[in-house]
Amino acid sequence: MATAREKPRPLIDNLTRPFWEAAREHRLVIQRCQDCRYFNHPPRSVCNACHSAALTFEPVSGRGTIYSFSVMYQPNVAGFGDELPYLNILVELEEQPQLFLVSNLSEVQREQVRIGGQVEVYFEDVDAELTLPKFRLIA
Amino acid sequence: MSWQGKGKTTIVGIGYSELSRRPQKSLGALSLDACRAALDDAGLSAEQVDGLATFPEAPFHGAGTQDGEQIVSVEYVMNHLPLAPDIRWYAQIETGLIASAVIEGVNALLAEACEYVLVWRALHNPRGRYGAWSGNRAPGDAQFMAPYGCTSIFQWHAMAWQRYMHRYGATREHLATFVTNSRRNANLNPNAYFYTTPMTREDYFAARWIAEPLCLFDCDIPVEGCVALVLTTAERAVDLRHPPAYIAGYGQNTSRRRALFHYSLDNYMESGHSLASKLWSSSGLGPQDMSAAELYDGFSPSTLYWLEAAGFCGQGEAYRFIQDGRIALEGELPVNTFGGSLSEGRLHGMGHIAESVMQVTDRAEKRQVPNASAVCAIDGSPMLRGSGLVITREP
Ligand SMILES: [Zn+2]
Numbered sequence: 061m062a063t064a065r066e067k068p069r070p071l072i073d074n075l076t077r078p079f080w081e082a083a084r085e086h087r088l089v090i091q092r093c094q095d096c097r098y099f100n101h102p103p104r105s106v107c108n109a110c111h112s113a114a115l116t117f118e119p120v121s122g123r124g125t126i127y128s129f130s131v132m133y134q135p136n137v138a139g140f141g142d143e144l145p146y147l148n149i150l151v152e153l154e155e156q157p158q159l160f161l162v163s164n165l166s167e168v169q170r171e172q173v174r175i176g177g178q179v180e181v182y183f184e185d186v187d188a189e190l191t192l193p194k195f196r197l198i199a
Numbered sequence: 200m201s202w203q204g205k206g207k208t209t210i211v212g213i214g215y216s217e218l219s220r221r222p223q224k225s226l227g228a229l230s231l232d233a234c235r236a237a238l239d240d241a242g243l244s245a246e247q248v249d250g251l252a253t254f255p256e257a258p259f260h261g262a263g264t265q266d267g268e269q270i271v272s273v274e275y276v277m278n279h280l281p282l283a284p285d286i287r288w289y290a291q292i293e294t295g296l297i298a299s300a301v302i303e304g305v306n307a308l309l310a311e312a313c314e315y316v317l318v319w320r321a322l323h324n325p326r327g328r329y330g331a332w333s334g335n336r337a338p339g340d341a342q343f344m345a346p347y348g349c350t351s352i353f354q355w356h357a358m359a360w361q362r363y364m365h366r367y368g369a370t371r372e373h374l375a376t377f378v379t380n381s382r383r384n385a386n387l388n389p390n391a392y393f394y395t396t397p398m399t400r401e402d403y404f405a406a407r408w409i410a411e412p413l414c415l416f417d418c419d420i421p422v423e424g425c426v427a428l429v430l431t432t433a434e435r436a437v438d439l440r441h442p443p444a445y446i447a448g449y450g451q452n453t454s455r456r457r458a459l460f461h462y463s464l465d466n467y468m469e470s471g472h473s474l475a476s477k478l479w480s481s482s483g484l485g486p487q488d489m490s491a492a493e494l495y496d497g498f499s500p501s502t503l504y505w506l507e508a509a510g511f512c513g514q515g516e517a518y519r520f521i522q523d524g525r526i527a528l529e530g531e532l533p534v535n536t537f538g539g540s541l542s543e544g545r546l547h548g549m550g551h552i553a554e555s556v557m558q559v560t561d562r563a564e565k566r567q568v569p570n571a572s573a574v575c576a577i578d579g580s581p582m583l584r585g586s587g588l589v590i591t592r593e594p
Pocket of ligand 1: 093094095096097107108109111
């Protein structure tokens, strides 16, 4: 699919590099405060909960539930034109309330998606440099 | 504790430029039209204006920031209107939304920093697809969203509304009542983009999806244009062309959020309450005292969230509250009496303020709520940011 290569890619920075490097190794890691144990995502230089700067990345289970979802019909984002309409889900990871990741939900009918549905992570190797963590329904 | 500034400042002039999708004039020229119209409405000359305030933010990332073409700054208005030779005060703000610029003007007047303040909001409607993501490298928080095709604010609103429907049992049938009520009101508002275009429930359900569960008519209509207001003190307001509308109170959203990554519905009540509680405490009024409510509707569900967070009804009740004519012009709480951003045009909350002034000064013509004594105008979405005013007929 020609246009898929035009999809936006992360502009990886020092804060986010550990997340993306782990994804390359098919591991899901989330930044965690070593003082109050709060998970911060997206990564921050200061903990959102206690304002500590003692933040490192820790593995998480990759399991969560669908907090909400929408179906995108507009060709607003380059590279997604061939996939319209496509599903976006907001995944709440099981480790902490309101710890969210955005994902697509591929090869799933709209009718199969429901809030509260169980999902698990998998890793999509886009190319040699980029792997995207994505989620799929647990049967 | 009541606010000492209650009733001491006023809005005395309103000016609209033409609101259209693709104007012949530049945004700068339209803004000067609106400013001149507001001064004319007040019966003041430009030379009397010694204070300026705006909230110039572009409508979305990538919409451009060229002054006079895509935004209209304080600098631009200073350079293009024959204002007071010695301008005494100005503010160009980045937080809140446009009510926050009005609040700045109110505080400047109370502090006697200046005598007459011009506040305007200019909105650009870029060519090409509205809200299109530009660039193939997503920086900052966007790097966790754009690679999944989730870049537009309406996708977040769609997810919040999906969650709301799931949690409380609301449906699109409920939302249709609100959207068509707004259009009926716009059909009585000559400033509205959709003044001559009615909308039935069938029209609503026939509209294409933007991001399900939001359709085209759940999104405000982007326009290019400007609305301006003139503010002054209550003492100076008495001799002007129209009766003044008094600022009885104000509030800003001051909630703390741990993650700004998303629009979680979970904090909309406490977040919205952080704004509304200040509206009510500063004005000494409450939701039961409002003759009408002008509540932000960049996307239609936001107004429902505000009805709940500001205390017009209980949590999870707004979708039922808006039924049975309750929010119609003749209902017990008329809402968005001018058509809102959905049907008047996307002015980021300025239309809501202008309409509140019109209502409490008996200038709303065919959409006038009889004896409107107090109206609140709130901008923003309760889960994000925003600001609001209580505007009254008497000081
Ligand atoms: Zn912490």
